[in-house]
Amino acid sequence: MSRLTELLRQARKADPQLGADLEAEIAALTKRRTFGLVFEQHQPEAVELPGRPVRRGDKVRVLPPRGETKSGDPRLWRVSRIERVDGQRLAHLAELDVEEPETQIMPADDVVVVAEFRDRIYPGLVETGRVERGGDKPFHSVINAENYHALEMLTYTHRHSIDAIYIDPPYNTGAKDWKYNNDYVEGDDDYRHSKWLAFMERRLKIARELLNPEDSVLIVTIDEKEYLRLGLLLEQTFPGARIQMVTYVINPRAGVARPGAFTRTEEYAYFVFVGEQSGVVPARMSGEELTSGKPRQAPIWFSLMRTGSNSSRNDRPNLFYPIWVDVEGQVRAVGDSMPLDGDRHAVEPLEAGLKAVWPIRPNGDENTWQLGPSAVRRAFEKGEARVNAREGKFTVNYLRTAEKKRIAAGEIEALGRDERGALILRHREGVERLSAPRSVWRSPAHDAGLYGSSLLTNLVPGRKFPFPKSLYAVEDTLRFVVQDKPNAVVLDFFSGSGTTANAVMRLNRQDGGRRQCISVTNNEVSADEQAGLRKQGLRPGDSEWEALGICDYITKPRLTAAITGRNPQGEPIKGDYKFIDEFPMSEGFEENAAFFTLTYEAPLSVRHNRAFERVAPMLWLRAGSRGRVIYDLGEDSWDMADSYGVLENLDQADEFVGAMSDREGVEIAYVVTDDDSAFQMVCRELPSEVVPVRLYESYLQNFEINTGRSL
Template sequence: MSRLTDLIARARARDSALGDELEREFKALASRRAFGLNFERHRPESVELPGRPVRRGDKVRVLPPRGKTQRGDQRLWRVTRIEGDGEARMAQITLIDAETPETADVAVADLVVVAEFRDFIYPGLVSTGSVSRGGDKPFHTVINGENFHVLEALTYTHRGKIDAIYIDPPYNTGARDWKYNNDYVESEDLYRHSKWLAFIERRLMVSRELLKPKSSTLIVTIDEKEYLRLGLLLEQIFPEATIQMISSVINPKGSARSGRFSRVDEYIYFVFLGAAAVAPWRSDMLREVEGEGRKVRWAGLMRNGEGSRRQRIPSMFFPIFIDAKTGAYHSTGEPPPAEVQPEDVPCPPGTLAIWPIDQSGQELMWRLSPPSFREYLKIGHAKFGKRDKVTGQRSVSYLQTGIRQMIESGEVVAVGRDAEGALELEFADAFGTRNPATIWNLVAHSASEHGAGLLKSLVPGRRFPYPKSVYAVEDCLRFVLGKNPDAVVLDFFSGSGTTAHAVMRLNRQDGGRRQCISVTNNEVAADEQAALRKAGLRPGDPDWEKWGICDYITKPRIAAAITGKTPEGKDIEGDYKFTDEFPMAEGFEENAEFFTLTYESHVAVGANFAFQRIAPLLWMRAGSEGRRIDDLPEGGWALADTYGLLVDLDRAGAFCDAVAAQGGLRVAYVVTDDDRRFQAVARALPDGVEPVRLYESYLSNFRFSMGR
């Protein structure tokens, strides 16, 4: 080894960069295990960034001429000078790591910026739209970008804050389903297994920093191509974790293998960190549930008996209006004066009234006041019975205090909601006593019907290869997050957006406020790229990007799930099934915002010139809730719903007073280069508010990022 050390030292004396590379490879070889998973980690990955402006000092590739389908020059160049304006801008570039110097003058429009994964990045986010139907709920976020770089961005916003990661990574089938260094990994590639391991390892190493060490779960799906290697890799990256592998039937019809067994299943690894555990469920996942649990009793809303007459408590005698044609709830009226008869109270157009009047015509009263009834309906604690075919009337029921207390204590659990939003309840002793088995065989998990079929309903005419059943992902997350209604979930291979969809279904079932961070790139399918190139298009062109995964599938699918409408504005046809059945056209009371990852200059960040791109990261770090501060405040400071920003330290007193007066803030960002003044502001902030120094905390986070 000493001889190699001497040779490396001599190489460094001639070329310091070469010496550093040789030493890095030497250390990697020296640290290899004598037993375990050994694989080539290959040269660091690189990714092209179409649409990113070319700057002096950037690494770039030269694109092929428009209209050509062949690959461009894959060598890396450095931009040394840029001259000219507009479309006439020209760049002088120098070949990187060339034995003999080589330079060229190329139109800037024919260059694409390249980021290598050994390079430091300074990320930002640009919003590309949002959907808001969830009131004050946290926002789900969808980020379009290279997932390794997005993971590094999340080390600033979510380090140690993620409750569960669910990923469905490329299965390495050899069918051009993923790229390594801008090139599809084919089945004939002799290094395809080690490339896949290097690809996955880099991302899992960063994601390890995001999971909560005290209690969190990593869930990874895979098939027979790489499940053995993945298992060893997980053991090596998470030595302190408990790991189990599940076999799940996702294709009952079977996928033929010539001369081999027909494959009907895939595998799911659960990596449990800290106190993370599996919660029991009403199904063991191997056998379909037979029969139903004990029924929870709903009480009639109308009082009866001598003490229930209208005149006793007139304020409890009021109409409930329903649609005259459909019977759907419309509104709740107010109690009329004692001398006014029910038939004299006008109904809103197209409605009829339900009064607390018994069959003998006695005017009685409801058990709830109008405000209480409205609140019960909102939270699912009141519901309507079937319509009378003759009168159109419906009975009204509610949950009494005893049952509501059982829900709070966990003795009664919500297993879903009916089509009108009322809770579907079961006693816990009938609901959650079965431990799930390690083999899952449920109709709900069939990918063709409840993955591809459901996606077809949400975004008609848009195809995505092999989407997961939303119910399969929902079940995976339920076992580890069912008792955590405020969980943060991450999927950095989000594809069509199934994980976010599953999180929204879980929230609807128990009123949770879970949020999902979905990460995907905007890669155009391999079989579509040739036609686009022939048409003279390139990555980065609007007419190219509109066909990418994120813009064409992920964002429209999540928007459709929330709004209940297809991208064309039509009501989604069909119903959700199984645990929670209701029309898909109802959508979800959720919020989502869509972002694209940007790459900032550390100089611009430090000089406070990149605030608008950094702003979404500050908002995400504070919980992705409520209003966001998108511009530097003219008054020197500003408060949002969950965080504050101070840019003028001469206004620190007023800022700290406002933070204390508002209450509920989690983070206070202070822009200063003076650590002494920052510490003074930090001491003046209320307890429970985290002080964060900008931009020192941001720059140091990425300057010393762990993924190198």
């Protein structure tokens, strides 16, 4: 609508009557109701790429002069050519999207490359560091990038292979918490909801391609500003998925005041379960022992009386009968089913002193038992049913089929029988059988102040990040979906301070898992700091500016500290991790992490193998992020690492294939060739378990196809 509003303005200026007529017709159209979520899906979105060298054909903006704090020229320009004059690169610019384009010549250092979401990109990665303490474990990866482009890159490395995505996107509060088209979205922006939805939809569509379609989950946290629209967007984007929303308390002590409204203490998390196998794994939640005195175990005995739908006597008349007990609660007999027209009050006791226990609700409604009379008789004989006596009232419990299987499997042990003949049962020591979590979480471990902000201060003292999530809230959220997947790949493309990767490390420590986390964050500098930096004559892309960005200043130091156990000053981290796994933070983790920055390559350079060093980390990611990255193929023009190999010189194919056959754990062979028949020849010789990938055909084709997805 913002583009349409501008066109209407121009029409009114040229012909007031024509403008008025068009506005009236558009107003009538907008009153028509459309089913589902309605928003401006094609709101233009662009991002500046300050680290990208300016090339001929690029789309750019002109930067404001150094030292100015006001916004620069919002217009877009095309670079028609680059020339060098007196050692300075000059960019010849022509204005875009106008009938009579203006032209100008600017120093290349005073323009910044701009990418719109429709633009085709050819990504690469530059490694900026790594931490290794985890032996042969897969590496966690941190990617400094605009997340839409990072997601595009991941369609080449991880399409349909992500087990869980956890994201904490901007909440659209109007408080400079996110940018759209390089400007902060203010609270009074008429299109802020459409911008947010368009922003999210583009990213969720790519996320859908990354998730394992057979068994995976997307988790999105949100507050009250956009939770309704987010829910509809998720329903619209994942029509075949099961979606559930969880409410969890993040600020139990004070809450967040809202003028004229209730003080907010909670946030929400949407769980989108993709595939038939996907679901929640029962698990212990952090902090449960603080609220209940002990971890919550799944019950063993269940009520024999049926409740819920189809539980009344009229629904199942054959399941309405008396169970006769004496004054001590000892079962003496189980009666037969009573006809529907029978009156239970008219039934005479089998003998004096016996009392009939019927399936009667507290309000007097007649319900039914779970089992028929003969099955209940056998249950009492085996000790698999029992009567509870309390203040002259009696209730009946029984063992379900699931609990009887757990007894047979040894998860529940029988210690004998009680005085009434019922089995005495308990959970076997060391075996924790837990019930599924509820949809409202009130754990003290989820306090974002204590276990988000304060914990981050321990890891990176003196460095602030707005509203980090509680480490244990993220840990619990992931535990419920990847506890049974020790090799899960977890993605967070709004990773911020790196809490998700930290949580995955804790999960690995608790069960010996080898899960890996891919964290994507930009290197945005906070709004409060930007004005001061601009006054100093700094711009995005300058080393002094980038040093204060989220990725370089918070995310990388935080995860490095978490692994090594030492803060950026080299001192042991103070404090302890708490709850399910308590240990000093200074112990660190036996994990590996690698850090990268996304680059933008020219397709011709890729095709001619001149961008191999930037494409190399993507090959490593696709092969499982284990061991070293192959950056140089050496004199033989082939090399092999822990999980993959690369062959450039096909004359060395026999030697390459032989090495592949002798090496265990190699999963992918990348073959650099433009000749399809030569590629097929190598494929026939490779071991059957090795997946062949043709370079650079697969790479170029992937990103050419991706371009049309979001149009």
